[in-house]
Every structure is written in C-alpha cells, then in structure tokens.
Amino acid sequence: MPEAFLLTLGCPKNEADSDAFAGCLTGAGWGISRNIENTDLLLLNTCAFIQPAVDESLDAIEQALEWKNNKPGRILVLAGCLPGRYPDDGSGGLEDFDLIIGPGDTSHLEEYLSLTSASIPEPAGGRISRxxxxxxxxxxxCAYCTxxxxxxxxxxxxxxxxxxxxxHIAEQGxxxxxxxGQDTASWKYGGDSITRLITQLAGTYPDIWFRLYYIHPAFYPDDFLPLLAEHDNVMPYIDMPVQxxxxxxxxxxxxxxxGDHLRKLFDEFENFEKMLSVRTTLIAGYPGETEDDxxxxxxxxxxYRCIRTIAAxxxxxxxxxxxxxxVSSEDLPDRSIVQSRLARIGDVADEHNIVWADRLEGxxxxxxxxxxxxxxSRLDAPGVDGACCFDRSVEPGRIIxxxxxxxxxxxxxxEVLK
Ligand code: SF4
Known part of the structure; x- marks a missing residue:
C-alpha cells in the first residue's frame, strides 16, 4: 500500500481539515504514515492568517520541496490557507507541487485521487483528542482579519x-x-442552534468529553451555562476571543x-455554580490604541479569576x-510600546497561573x-493550554x-489515585 504523510500547520480547524484530507487518501487506498521519509505523498496543510504564519508555511514549503527532490516520483500536495490567500498565478515557483488546493478543499483532492467518496480515517497514531x-x-x-x-x-x-x-470519530476511539469552526456560536441549521447541537452530541456520547472552541462574544448563546450545568461531559471551558x-x-x-457586554458575560462566568476556565485571545497595539485603552x-x-489562559x-x-x-503610520503605537504592552499582559497571565495553581492544589x-x-484537565484544551504531568506512568486515552x-x-x- 502506498503511504502518505500529512503535515498540518496552524490551528485545530486545520487539524479537522487534515482529518478530512486523510479520509480522501485512505478512501483511495493510501496508508497514513507517521514517518515522512518512507512515504510517497506529502500533503502540506498550511496556515496564513498573519505574516508569522505565512513565514512558517514558506519554510515548510522549502523543506517539502527538498523532500520531493530527494526521490523521483514523490507526490507533493499544497493545501490550506496559504494557497487560499495567495492563489497560484504561475509566477510563484510552485510548479513542483503536483496539486494545489485551498482550505478544506476535499473535492479537488478526491478528483486528483479519482475518488468518489471519502471517509474519516483512523488517524495516524490514533489521536485521543479529535x-x-x-x-x-x-x-x-473583522477589520484586521484575513x-x-x-x-x-x-x-x-x-x-x-x-x-x-x-x-466515525467516536467509533475510532x-x-x-x-x-x-471560525464562529461556532453562530452555527444554525433549520431550527437548530449550537446549544441544541451540543446537547444532542453530549447525550448520544455520554463517555466522550466535548469542548466548544471559538465562541464569538457577540453571539454567545444565553443557554450555554445551563448546558454546562446539565451535561458533565461538556467541558466547563469557555474559549472566547475578546480581542x-x-x-x-x-x-x-x-x-x-x-466592554460592558464583556463584563456582563465574564461576571456570569465568574459566578457560575461549577468551576470553569476561560481562554481568551487579544490583540495588543491595535491602530489607535492609547495607554488608556x-x-x-x-x-x-x-x-476575572476565571481567566485561565491569555494568548496575546x-x-x-x-x-x-x-x-x-x-491605517496610517501615526495610528500605530511604537514597536517598543507594543512589546512592553505584550510583556504587561504576560505578567497578568503569570499572576493568573499562580492563582490557578493555588486554587487547584489538593x-x-x-x-x-x-x-x-x-x-x-477538563479546564485545559489539549495542545494549546497547560498540560498535567503524572507522578507515574498511565495508559494513554484513559481518564485518570x-x-x-x-x-x-x-x-x-x-498524583495518580487510581
Ligand atoms: S470572527 Fe474571527 S475569523 Fe471571523 S473575521 Fe473576526 S477574527 Fe476573523
């Protein structure tokens, strides 16, 4: 069986896209390998929402081209946000790629693989969190967003x-x-809302932990906290980018x-009957930002002590x-001011970490x-928030x-208790 390797850059949304790409590949008879060297196809799923992500994707492209040139016949697929943002106009030196597709574009991959339907595959390494x-x-x-x-x-x-x-994901363990999704709180279908969807998922799979990402503050559903109160397998976790x-x-x-809307929401989170954690992202040094802002x-x-993770x-x-x-240059705070503002936010994040460690100890x-x-833990998302180190070895995939x-x-x- 020919083997493919998927390299995913960027956020969890890209991980979900890579699962779908992997589904196309396995449906077409490819195995998914964890070792890039012995593979015949490399799919590079890129990110490009800001310049550092573009730079990281360009570095990965350079390495991917080297990989392809090391052995004749290797297939190279470029996918994701980079080609989505900068479509190939023939001048970019991307001719060594066998296929270039946009974010989540499974139909062109299926066409390339001569495939008619895809399934979600067993992920390489059997990921526990999907x-x-x-x-x-x-x-x-939003005015700044690509x-x-x-x-x-x-x-x-x-x-x-x-x-x-x-x-499928549940069957795979x-x-x-x-x-x-980019804006999960706004999800709607017919008469269904995001909370109804999660209620259905949580009720159908009571042993699986569900965690909702990317809740836009303007579309935060009023019935979300009651949902957390009712379903123990919906994580007490609010991922809300306030910006x-x-x-x-x-x-x-x-x-x-x-700001008042945010204060009202965060007051509710702070006073919720269960301990919950908030992850938020924000931008420092936005054009026009004064010291008062x-x-x-x-x-x-x-x-707010419910804030557990700040990504600035x-x-x-x-x-x-x-x-x-x-934007004009006068609108932009000086670079050194931006750096010092980021450092001040880092100090606040450190203070939260100390308070949380005290709260959780014992x-x-x-x-x-x-x-x-x-x-x-239930308060931390895998891969992006803090991890928890056990005092002895346990079986991966178990809730300890x-x-x-x-x-x-x-x-x-x-300390592991059982
Ligand atoms: S809600 Fe998020 S993804 Fe959508 S435009 Fe705003 S920042 Fe970008």
Missing part, C-alpha cells in the same frame, strides 16, 4: 453531516471531541459588542483587510492521559482520577 468541524468560513469581517478572504463566508454544515462525522475591551478599539476592529484591557484581564498577539497589518487600507480531578506521563499537587506556569503536576 476535532469536529461544524462550519467553514466566517461572515463577521480569514473571510481566505475561507469565504460562513457555511454551516448540516446536523446530519456533523453527526455522521461524530459517529476518541475520548475528547473539540467542536471547531479588546475598549469600546473605541472594538468599534474600529468591527467587533459588534462593548490598554489600561482598560489590563484591568479587565486582571479582574501584536497587531499585524495584513494586505486585503479593511484596516490595512485605512483538588481531586479527572485528567485525560494524552501520553503515559502527560495529560490535560488524580490529586493535583502543584503547578508551574500553566502546567500542573498530579
């Missing part, structure tokens, strides 16, 4: 398609399923909510966005083992009852 994509694209058009240019307007998948994928809290900056970003952001982040990015001026076409918690010695013994940074240490 992703389930419920929509593609985004219609929010995603709508790359992936197009939001298209929600039907509940039927989603449930079929969930069934997933212990956790992350629900992904900023200053009304002036939010307006300029084209984010349709206010930034102080308001820091004050907000410091105020500097503003990147990306061609094709609304902000790119209107608690009995379930930890999902990702490897014999490392796992993640542990006592938390301490924490360093965002990571925890745990």
């Amino acid at each position: 992703y389930l994509k419920i929509s593609e694209g985004c219609s929010n058009n 995603i709508p240019l790359i992936r197009g307007a939001r298209r929600d998948r039907s509940p039927q398609e989603i449930l079929i994928d969930a069934e 997933a212990v956790e399923i992350g629900i992904v 900023h809290v200053s009304d002036r900056i939010l307006k300029r970003m084209g984010r349709p909510y206010t 930034f102080s308001e952001l820091v004050q907000f982040l410091s105020q 990015f500097p503003y990147w001026s990306e061609e094709g966005t609304r902000e790119f076409s209107r 608690r009995i918690m379930d930890i999902l083992a990702d490897t014999p010695l490392l796992g993640h 009852r542990c006592r938390i013994t301490g924490g360093t940074g965002s990571d925890l240490t745990a």
Whole structure:
C-alpha cells in the first residue's frame, strides 16, 4: 500500500481539515504514515492568517520541496490557507507541487485521487483528542482579519453531516471531541442552534468529553451555562476571543459588542455554580490604541479569576483587510510600546497561573492521559493550554482520577489515585 504523510500547520480547524484530507487518501487506498521519509505523498496543510504564519508555511514549503527532490516520483500536495490567500498565478515557483488546493478543499483532492467518496480515517497514531468541524468560513469581517478572504463566508454544515462525522470519530476511539469552526456560536441549521447541537452530541456520547472552541462574544448563546450545568461531559471551558475591551478599539476592529457586554458575560462566568476556565485571545497595539485603552484591557484581564489562559498577539497589518487600507503610520503605537504592552499582559497571565495553581492544589480531578506521563484537565484544551504531568506512568486515552499537587506556569503536576 502506498503511504502518505500529512503535515498540518496552524490551528485545530486545520487539524479537522487534515482529518478530512486523510479520509480522501485512505478512501483511495493510501496508508497514513507517521514517518515522512518512507512515504510517497506529502500533503502540506498550511496556515496564513498573519505574516508569522505565512513565514512558517514558506519554510515548510522549502523543506517539502527538498523532500520531493530527494526521490523521483514523490507526490507533493499544497493545501490550506496559504494557497487560499495567495492563489497560484504561475509566477510563484510552485510548479513542483503536483496539486494545489485551498482550505478544506476535499473535492479537488478526491478528483486528483479519482475518488468518489471519502471517509474519516483512523488517524495516524490514533489521536485521543479529535476535532469536529461544524462550519467553514466566517461572515463577521473583522477589520484586521484575513480569514473571510481566505475561507469565504460562513457555511454551516448540516446536523446530519456533523453527526455522521461524530459517529466515525467516536467509533475510532476518541475520548475528547473539540467542536471547531471560525464562529461556532453562530452555527444554525433549520431550527437548530449550537446549544441544541451540543446537547444532542453530549447525550448520544455520554463517555466522550466535548469542548466548544471559538465562541464569538457577540453571539454567545444565553443557554450555554445551563448546558454546562446539565451535561458533565461538556467541558466547563469557555474559549472566547475578546480581542479588546475598549469600546473605541472594538468599534474600529468591527467587533459588534462593548466592554460592558464583556463584563456582563465574564461576571456570569465568574459566578457560575461549577468551576470553569476561560481562554481568551487579544490583540495588543491595535491602530489607535492609547495607554488608556490598554489600561482598560489590563484591568479587565486582571479582574476575572476565571481567566485561565491569555494568548496575546501584536497587531499585524495584513494586505486585503479593511484596516490595512485605512491605517496610517501615526495610528500605530511604537514597536517598543507594543512589546512592553505584550510583556504587561504576560505578567497578568503569570499572576493568573499562580492563582490557578493555588486554587487547584489538593483538588481531586479527572485528567485525560494524552501520553503515559502527560495529560490535560477538563479546564485545559489539549495542545494549546497547560498540560498535567503524572507522578507515574498511565495508559494513554484513559481518564485518570488524580490529586493535583502543584503547578508551574500553566502546567500542573498530579498524583495518580487510581
Ligand atoms: S470572527 Fe474571527 S475569523 Fe471571523 S473575521 Fe473576526 S477574527 Fe476573523
């Protein structure tokens, strides 16, 4: 059987796309290998939402071309956001690629492989945590963001398609399923809402942990906390990119909510009957951001102890966005100011880590083992948040009852109880 290797860059949404690409490949008789050297086909699934991601993808392309040139007959497929953002016009030196397809574009891969239908394959290495994509694209058009240019307007998948994928993933032994899309909170189909969809998934698979990613604050569903209260297998985890809290900056970003709206939501999270954790992302040094705007952001982040993870990015001026076409150099905070603002946010994140380690020390918690010695708690997403280190080797894929013994940074240490 010929073997293929998939290299995925970027976020969990790309992981979900790679699963679909792998489904096309296995459906066409390819094996999925964990070792790139002995393979005949390499599919490089790229990311390109900001310049550092573009740079990383270009580095990977260079290495992929080297891999292809090392052995005649090797097949190279370029996929994902990079070709989605910069379609090949024949001048980019991409002629060594055998196929170039956009994000999640399984139909062109199927055509290339002469395939008519794909299945979701057993993932290489049997991943314990998998992703389930419920929509593609985004219609929010935030002023700084390239995603709508790359992936197009939001298209929600039907509940039927989603449930079929969930069934495959469950049959393959997933212990956790992350629900992904660019704007999951807005998912709608017929009369169904995102909370109804999760209720159905959580009820059908009571032994699987479900975790919802990318909840846009403007579309946060009011019935989400009651859903968490009712279903123990929906993780008490809010992944909400606030991006900023200053009304002036939010307006300029084209984010349709206010600082007060965020404070109201975070008050609810803080007072929820179960312990829950919030992961948020934000942009520091956005055009026009003053010291007052930034102080308001820091004050907000410091105020809520439910915040467990903060991912802060500097503003990147990306061609094709609304902000790119209107920003002037006077709008941009000085580079050194941006660096110092990012460092201040890093200090707040460190303070949260210390508070969380204190809060969790001595608690009995379930930890999902990702490897014999490392796992993640219900409060932390696998791969992106802190990990938990066991005091002895356990079986990967099992949910282990542990006592938390301490924490360093965002990571925890745990004593295995059974
Ligand atoms: S909601 Fe997210 S993906 Fe959509 S345009 Fe805004 S930042 Fe981009």
